Amino acid sequence: MxxxxxxxxxxxxxxxxxxxxxxxxxxxxxxxxxxxxxxxxxxxxxxxxxxxxxxxxxNALARGLLKGRTGTVGLLTSDLEGRFSIPVLMGAEDAFGAGRVSVFLCDARGDAIREQHHVRALLSRRVDGLIVVGSRTDPRPPLSADVPVPVVYAYAPSEDASDVSITADNVGAGRLAVEHLLSCGRRRVAHVSGDPGYKAAQDRAAGAAAAMTAAGLELVGGQTFFGSWSEGWGRGAARMIVEQHGDVDAFFCGSDQIARGVLDALRELGRDVPGEVSVIGFDNWEVLTTNARPQLTSVDMNLERLGRVAAQRLFAAIDGTVRPGVEELPCRVVTRASTVPIS
Amino acid sequence: MxxxxxxxxxxxxxxxxxxxxxxxxxxxxxxxxxxxxxxxxxxxxxxxxxxxxxxxxxNALARGLLKGRTGTVGLLTSDLEGRFSIPVLMGAEDAFGAGRVSVFLCDARGDAIREQHHVRALLSRRVDGLIVVGSRTDPRPPLSADVPVPVVYAYAPSEDASDVSITADNVGAGRLAVEHLLSCGRRRVAHVSGDPGYKAAQDRAAGAAAAMTAAGLELVGGQTFFGSWSEGWGRGAARMIVEQHGDVDAFFCGSDQIARGVLDALRELGRDVPGEVSVIGFDNWEVLTTNARPQLTSVDMNLERLGRVAAQRLFAAIDGTVRPGVEELPCRVVTRASTVPIS
DNA sequence: AAACCAACCGAAAAGGTTTTCTGAATGTAT
DNA sequence: ATACATTCAGAAAACCTTTTCGGTTGGTTT
Structure with missing residues (x-):
């Protein structure tokens, strides 16, 4: 009715x-x-x-009309389903929500046309600034130059070095992960990662290799094992590595999904984690890490913090203070049962 | 610098x-x-x-000031980290984005005070309407009555029957899941679910029991096995059920996480899935279903569609046409390798 | 008593757009 | 040539708030 x-x-x-x-x-x-x-x-x-x-x-419209400031910002994401945008978005929403700022959310679905469309709509609504959130750390093309408000790029930095970008320090993260494994007394570390087309994968691998070199060691197999970001690849890679390098005593995995696969394979091969082998994942995706057997140590990129920092940088830019360039925020290791020191 | x-x-x-x-x-x-x-x-x-x-x-501000319509709506979610809000939000964003409407996103973190605060801010910005997205299907208290714009409740319906609410048909979903297992030739179906404090858990259980009764059967153990929404509970429950009811030939799991645990336990017990036992999960969470061994059949609540419908209802309400009450949208079974007909 | 000061209040403009109504110009019919 | 219709352009009001500046009141000083 x-x-x-x-x-x-x-x-x-x-x-x-x-x-x-x-x-x-x-x-x-x-x-x-x-x-x-x-x-x-x-x-x-x-x-x-x-x-x-x-x-x-x-009436905020009337006030905005008069003062030239609306107290609104646009949050432009390229894929909401991706799980990287969400925490960044939360952090930003959080940082803004504390003050008097409201957030317009737009999802461009990785489509440049749609993105352009959204930018126009946002400018028409006289937002005070924009945050562009990407789902990969590969640099992305900047918005068309004639955007009359400050823009901050989060997670995915802009290709233009004069823009303001905030991203995660993946090289450092790779180093951290390996250092953690070494500090647990491991020496034979294998690095199983995902799609090598991702800059994040390359960066983490570079950091891992550097940390091994710094310790006078080398990654098992002398290389990173790239594949896909899936449990299946983790299982397959683990089996292969154990077969070819039986003395492997640690796995640094490029994602928690891969790590889950590695854990499964190790259990089936009868290798005890963390007794014989240590495993560390990446992303610290709770649903995967806390449900794993044993619970999975993982690298956390602190994405929520990243979102907050992006929001702060945007605030500063709106007030006229900019610090152009790419700012890389450190990651951290969240220790769980899958890595314990050798006693 | x-x-x-x-x-x-x-x-x-x-x-x-x-x-x-x-x-x-x-x-x-x-x-x-x-x-x-x-x-x-x-x-x-x-x-x-x-x-x-x-x-x-x-200048949209000037236009809105004059016409009384701003072409903006508020999307009020209670927990962004929860994975139920996001798809609904995406669907809504999608439905609006198609037109000339922009979306204000607010996360209240399940805090009524913060929610109230956000509502005030949104009204001050003269939104044309509000969508309130919940993370559970348990009815929630409505917003304070004196909101001068239309409100649509999504996923979590309002306690007030004269409000407009859209949610998922969990009773029907429970029925669908069991009917699917029966149609695969199974007869001894166990239902392992999560926290019984969730209305969704109760509804699915009710639907499952009804479907069994309709087929002249009864759930294994004569009841639903409630626990928590975790892999660990799935593993424990599966082991217990197999021990006590060795002839069980199908599991209907209250979530994909539980189903993953059930699958792991069954593999370790040497029960072949889908040869001897069928398993169906709930939520159709891709990262869990497609990485499972075998890939997991699951019930999909179509949350994105739910978001879209909520947006459409809000449009209608803004135009003066309302259909009060709770609208329950049907779910669907997504078939994968964990359930195949007995040959 | 005159001049002055402080405290408080109100008139009016500005911000950018849409819409209505009036006015001007052109063309058409008688 | 006159009356009339038609087409197009512009003036002005309205939307709601903030802020500046001038004005009023009452009290204080010389």
Whole structure:
């Protein structure tokens, strides 16, 4: 049964209504509500009561029109389903939500046309700035140059070095992971990673290799085993490596999914984790790490922090202070049962 | 090195600029741009060229102020990290993005105070409507009554039956899952589910029991085995059930995580899936289903569609047409290797 | 008593767009 | 040539808030 809404909303209360009810001019009402000091305490009280009674909410459109600042920012993501954008987005939303800023969310689905379309819409709404969130750490083409508001690129940096970009330090992360394994007393470390077409995969591998070299060691097999970001690849790679290099005593995996596969294969091969072999994953995806047997140590990219930092940089840029270039935030190792020191 | 931005953005072009450049009044410019028919073709062309040259974008604030409609809606979610909100959000974003509507995203983190705060901010920005997305199907308290714009509740319905709510048909989903297992020739179906405090768990269990009854059968153990939404519980429950009811030939799991645990346990017990036992999960979470051995059949709640429908209902409500009550959308079974007909 | 000061309030402009109504110009019918 | 219809352009109001500046009131100083 379809009905017409008899919506009992006559009209949202305006400052004029408040002023009339309080028996003052709109100028005074405005000053009273905004805490300006040109109004007597008693009058202010009267105005505030009136505002309360009418549940008055100042019209942000009118205010934005007047002040040139809207207190809104656009958050442009390329793929919401990807699990990297979400934490970044949360961090940003968090940092903004603390203040008086609201966030427009747009998903471009990796389509440049759609992205352009969204940018236009956002500019038309006079956002104060934009955050562009990518799903890979490979640099991406910048937005068309004539965007009249500050832009910050998060996770996926801009190709243009004069833009402001925030991303995760994947080289450092690779180093951290290997150093953690070494600190557990391991020496024969294999690195199983995903699609080599990802810059993140290459960076982590570079960091891992560097850390091994620094310790006077070499990765098992003398290389990184690239494949796909799947459990299946993890299983296959682990079996192959154990067969060819029986003395392997640690796996640094390029993702938690790969690590899950490695863990499964090791169990089936009768290798004890963490007794004989240590395993560390990447991404610290709770649902995978905490359900693994044993629970999985993993590298956390701190994406939420990344989002927060991006928001802060955007704030700064809106206030006119910019620090162009790519800022790489450190990752951290979250230790669980799959890596323990050799006793 | 921090620098002051020499931002080369003098000022966004306004309609006045366009009009001046085209040598017409702003009224004519407006009409030309908006396709009104009070303007000569040749004049319109001149205006459009001018607008193009200045890359003019009409100020949505001014327009919204005047027309009373802003073309924005608020999307209020209670937990972004939860994986149920995201697809709904995507569907809604999608449905809106197709038109001229932009979406404000707010995450209340399950905190009523923060929610209230966000609602106020959104109303201050004069959104045309609100979608409230929950992370569980348990009914939730409605927003405070004096919200002057239409509200649609998605996934988590409102406790107030006169509100508009869209959710997933979990009873029907339970029935579907069991019917699928029966159609594969199974008769001894066990139902392993998660936290019984979730309405979704109860609903699915009810649907499953009903389907068994309708087929003249009974669930293995005469009940649903509730526990937690984890792989660990799936493993433990499967072991227990196989021990106590050795003739079990199918598992309906309350989540894909539980199903993963069940699959692991069955493999370790030497029970062949899908040869001896069929397993069906719930949520159709790709990363879990497609990486399972064998790949996991699962019930998909179609959350993206749910988001889209919510957006459509909101559109309708904004246009004055409302259909109060809880609308339950059907789920569907996505068949993979873990369930095949007995040959 | 005159001049001055402080405290408070209100009028008005500005911000950019849409829409209505009036006005001008051109063309058509008588 | 006059009356009239038609087509197009522009002036102005409206939307709601903030802020500046001028004005009023009452009290204080010389």
């Amino acid at each position: 379809t009905t017409q809404s008899g919506s009992a909303s006559p009209r949202a209360a305006t400052l004029t209504d408040v002023a009339r009810l309080a028996g003052v001019s709109i100028a005074t009402a405005s000053k009273a509500i905004n805490g300006r000091d040109q109004v007597k305490a008693e009058t202010r009280l009267r105005v505030l009561e009136a505002a309360e009674r009418l549940s008055f909410a100042p | 921090t620098t002051q931005s020499g931002s080369a953005s003098p000022r966004a072009a306004t309609l006045t600029d366009v009009a001046r450049l085209a040598g017409v009044s702003i009224a004519t410019a407006s009409k030309a741009i908006n396709g009104r028919d009070q303007v000569k073709a040749e004049t319109r062309l001149r205006v459009l060229e001018a607008a193009e040259r200045l890359s003019f974008a009409p």
